[in-house]
Amino acid sequence: xxxxxxxxxxxxxxxxxxxxxxxxxxxxxxxxxxxxxxxxxxxxxxxxxxxxxxxxxxxxxxxxxxxxxxxxxxxxxxxxxxxxxxxxxxxxxxxxxxxxxxxxxxxxxxxxxxxxxxxxxxxxxxxxxxxxxxxxxxxxxxxxxxxxxxxxxxxxxxxxxxxxxxxxxxxxxxxxxxxxxxxxxxxxxxxxxxxxxxxxxxxxxxxxxxxxxxxxxxxxxxxxxxxxxxxxxxxxxxxxxxxx
Amino acid sequence: xxxxxxxxxxxxxxxxxxxxxxxxxxxxxxxxxxxxxxxxxxxxxxxxxxxxxxxxxxxxxxxxxxxxxxxxxxxxxxxxxxxxxxxxxxxxxxxxxxxxxxxxxxxxxxxxxxxxxxxxxxxxxxxxxxxxxxxxxxxxxxxxxxxxxxxxxxxxxxxxxxxxxxxxxxxxxxxxxxxxxxxxxxxxxxxxxxxxxxxxxxxxxxxxxxxxxxxxxxxxxxxxxxxxxxxxxxxxxxxxxxxxxxxxxxxxxxxxxxxxxxxxxxxxxxxxxxxxxxxxxxxxxxxxxxxxxxxxxxxxxxxxxxxxxxxxxxxxx
Ligand SMILES: Nc1ncnc2c1ncn2[C@@H]1O[C@H](COP(=O)(O)OP(=O)(O)OP(=O)(O)O)[C@@H](O)[C@H]1O
Ligand SMILES: [Mg+2]
Numbered sequence: 001x002x003x004x005x006x007x008x009x010x011x012x013x014x015x016x017x018x019x020x021x022x023x024x025x026x027x028x029x030x031x032x033x034x035x036x037x038x039x040x041x042x043x044x045x046x047x048x049x050x051x052x053x054x055x056x057x058x059x060x061x062x063x064x065x066x067x068x069x070x071x072x073x074x075x076x077x078x079x080x081x082x083x084x085x086x087x088x089x090x091x092x093x094x095x096x097x098x099x100x101x102x103x104x105x106x107x108x109x110x111x112x113x114x115x116x117x118x119x120x121x122x123x124x125x126x127x128x129x130x131x132x133x134x135x136x137x138x139x140x141x142x143x144x145x146x147x148x149x150x151x152x153x154x155x156x157x158x159x160x161x162x163x164x165x166x167x168x169x170x171x172x173x174x175x176x177x178x179x180x181x182x183x184x185x186x187x188x189x190x191x192x193x194x195x196x197x198x199x200x201x202x203x204x205x206x207x208x209x210x211x212x213x214x215x216x217x218x219x220x221x222x223x224x225x226x227x228x229x230x231x232x233x234x235x236x237x238x239x240x241x242x243x244x
Numbered sequence: 245x246x247x248x249x250x251x252x253x254x255x256x257x258x259x260x261x262x263x264x265x266x267x268x269x270x271x272x273x274x275x276x277x278x279x280x281x282x283x284x285x286x287x288x289x290x291x292x293x294x295x296x297x298x299x300x301x302x303x304x305x306x307x308x309x310x311x312x313x314x315x316x317x318x319x320x321x322x323x324x325x326x327x328x329x330x331x332x333x334x335x336x337x338x339x340x341x342x343x344x345x346x347x348x349x350x351x352x353x354x355x356x357x358x359x360x361x362x363x364x365x366x367x368x369x370x371x372x373x374x375x376x377x378x379x380x381x382x383x384x385x386x387x388x389x390x391x392x393x394x395x396x397x398x399x400x401x402x403x404x405x406x407x408x409x410x411x412x413x414x415x416x417x418x419x420x421x422x423x424x425x426x427x428x429x430x431x432x433x434x435x436x437x438x439x440x441x442x443x444x445x446x447x448x449x450x451x452x453x454x455x456x457x458x459x460x461x462x463x464x465x466x467x468x469x470x471x472x473x474x475x476x477x478x479x480x481x482x483x484x485x486x487x488x489x490x491x492x493x494x495x496x497x498x499x500x501x502x503x504x505x506x507x508x509x510x511x512x513x514x515x516x517x518x519x520x521x522x523x524x525x526x527x528x529x530x531x532x533x534x535x536x537x538x539x540x541x542x543x544x545x546x547x548x549x550x551x552x553x554x555x556x557x558x559x560x561x
Contacts, residue, residue, distance in 0.1 A: 050440075051440060054440070055440065058437065092438060097438075098431045099435075101430060101434070105430075109444065110442045112428060113444075
């Protein structure tokens with residue numbers, strides 16, 4: 001098992017947002033975490049990335065549980081180490097690209113901890129092959145990109161950290177259906193080339209088509225789990241997340 | 245005003261502008277990464293000048309009068325380098341001891357600003373109580389030479405101050421464009437939450453910002469000492485406030501804004517005084533200098549509230 005989250009509990013002030021959730025991700029898998037607004041999906045990813053509790057602005061605290069990755073508890077590490085030491089990258093909710101940096105600078109910043117210059121160049125070429133639009137706009141400031149291009153940049157940036165595990169927080173948000181299909185197609189390719197993916201989505205339809213397995217998160221509890229096909233066929237999931 | 249006199253004022257303005265700009269850079273860089281107005285920064289300038297004073301005095305004493313005495317340019321270089329390094333240490337220590345614990349607890353920014361004010365007072369009174377109220381005379385590290393070219397006279401010190409400042413600022417600009425640490429500094433000023441996701445250790449970047457800001461203030465302190473030779477415990481207060489205002493007028497958080505704002509303030513101050521020597525403007529005595537220059541800056545801010553280079557930033561969480 002690559003990642004195992006056990007009994008994870010997270011608080012915001014007096015409000016408990018995660019009530020002891022457990023799930024796991026195997027090497028090479030695409031696992032999806034689906035759930036409605038406020039279910040705790042972003043909280044889960046931010047906790048794995050150790051942004052909670054280290055980024056004070058987010059205001060969360062871990063009050064119990066463990067996050068075991070390759071046999072080590074991530075809760076003992078700082079946010080940058082999760083990326084540089086363990087190779088867990090994240091495409092955060094709302095993309096959060098650096099609008100004041102050029103596209104190229106955004107991508108290069110993601111290689112901050114890397115020393116393998118030759119491989120960095122190859123990875124940059126690969127990102128530009130996957131997203132030719134980013135190459136055309138490489139000297140443009142991030143904030144001048146369209147929403148879809150910003151999402152491409154956010155995924156490209158995560159690729160440049162050369163993570164083994166990529167966490168994605170609602171990459172479909174605010175994108176036209178065509179673009180969503182493109183991005184999901186890309187995720188499939190990235191996965192086929194060896195990156196494990198944990199995908200958080202409200203768009204359960206697309207997510208369950210792409211993923212191997214999934215979990216359903218409801219107000220801080222995991223209420224269902226199964227293979228993607230099982231979940232897609234589940235009447236409750238159909239009713240709550242698949243619009244029928 | 246003849247061309248010669250104008251050029252002379254211009255050089256004076258650039259020298260003062262250099263002091264303001266170097267200090268303003270520290271304000272603006274720390275604001276960029278922490279959204280903190282580091283009100284202790286003017287006093288860091290004072291600390292830099294005093295550390296430079298002690299290093300220079302010590303080096304001048306080494307084998308003084310004998311053949312072993314160090315050449316003056318070596319003393320100057322060691323004084324600048326030593327003071328920049330030690331003052332950077334002071335800046336980083338303040339960050340580590342006073343600001344970081346508050347940040348990590350998610351304290352309101354107001355508490356950080358108040359803490360910064362207190363640190364400034366602490367440095368002033370630490371100086372006053374340990375070194376006494378008497379001013380110190382900063383030694384002449386390189387003999388002052390006066391050159392006169394076509395009616396314009398200027399000192400070698402002035403040229404060194406202006407030249408060194410320009411070189412340092414170009415270097416800083418390149419550092420921020422070309423290095424990963426520099427890019428990370430700019431990234432933090434845009435979105436602090438996303439930076440650790442890139443594998444960037446945020447605390448290291450913040451420390452690096454204090455290293456650069458404090459060492460630039462130390463450089464300004466030594467240049468100031470070399471040009472005016474008088475150091476006092478409160479020397480950083482007014483110049484610090486003015487540099488802060490220069491940073492705001494340039495657009496706080498913007499590197500170029502600090503440079504332009506600093507030089508702009510230098511120009512306004514010198515030329516307000518210069519104008520007072522022109523027939524018909526005698527009423528504009530030098531006591532009006534600050535009043536007039538701040539009026540001009542207020543007008544600029546009224547027209548452009550975000551400063552010359554500043555852009556209204558979206559409120560980021
Ligand atoms: N900073 C915060 N302070 C207080 N409560 C918070 C904070 N951030 C999140 N919460 C609460 O924690 C719960 C989980 O939020 P989270 O952002 O993880 O949900 P989500 O599943 O990602 O939702 P969405 O689909 O809308 O992004 C919500 O009830 C939310 O209101
Ligand atoms: Mg969310």
